[in-house]
Amino acid sequence: MSGSYLAAVDMTLLMPELIEAYVDLAEQLQQTTGIVYRAYMGYRTPQEQARLYDNYKAGKGGKAAPAWQSAHQWGIAIDVQPYNPGPTWDERAYQPLWAALGTHPTLRTGREFADGPHVEYRNPDGAWSASRLAALPRVGSGELAGRAWPLIRRLTGANPAT
Numbered sequence: 001m002s003g004s005y006l007a008a009v010d011m012t013l014l015m016p017e018l019i020e021a022y023v024d025l026a027e028q029l030q031q032t033t034g035i036v037y038r039a040y041m042g043y044r045t046p047q048e049q050a051r052l053y054d055n056y057k058a059g060k061g062g063k064a065a066p067a068w069q070s071a072h073q074w075g076i077a078i079d080v081q082p083y084n085p086g087p088t089w090d091e092r093a094y095q096p097l098w099a100a101l102g103t104h105p106t107l108r109t110g111r112e113f114a115d116g117p118h119v120e121y122r123n124p125d126g127a128w129s130a131s132r133l134a135a136l137p138r139v140g141s142g143e144l145a146g147r148a149w150p151l152i153r154r155l156t157g158a159n160p161a162t
């Protein structure tokens with residue numbers, strides 16, 4: 001059941017705290033609104049990020065940051081789409097999600113930087129901007145759990161995953 005929210009992305013490359021918090025939130029929202037918020041993007045390699053950025057610069061794709069300037073490279077962000085009941089990009093279907101994220105203790109919406117589908121693990125100092133991401137090691141997907149997430153937990157004051 002909970003897998004349906006994240007079935008389209010590789011959950012092994014997302015920080016466990018993000019998964020746990022997001023599934024809880026998506027379950028609550030489905031119960032209260034009937035809308036299902038499904039992730040369509042999770043972890044991205046820097047190569048994938050660079051390609052999205054090139055497309056964006058060429059006017060051929062949605063807003064995207066350069067490689068290593070996106071929280072997606074560290075498995076601490078997902079992009080989600082409402083199903084109400086079919087998939088939609090209607091802003092009205094995003095409103096309950098944005099409202100819930102506005103007061104959420106550990107998740108943040110990218111809406112403040114004009115990226116409404118984006119949900120990221122909360123940095124208490126603000127969005128994961130390029131300067132904040134610069135403090136993280138540039139590791140590949142195989143080293144996220146060992147080298148990146150422990151540092152992110154320290155920076156965000158999160159308890160270690162059990």
Ligand SMILES: [Zn+2]
Pocket residue numbers: 072077078079110115117118119
């Ligand atoms: Zn995103």
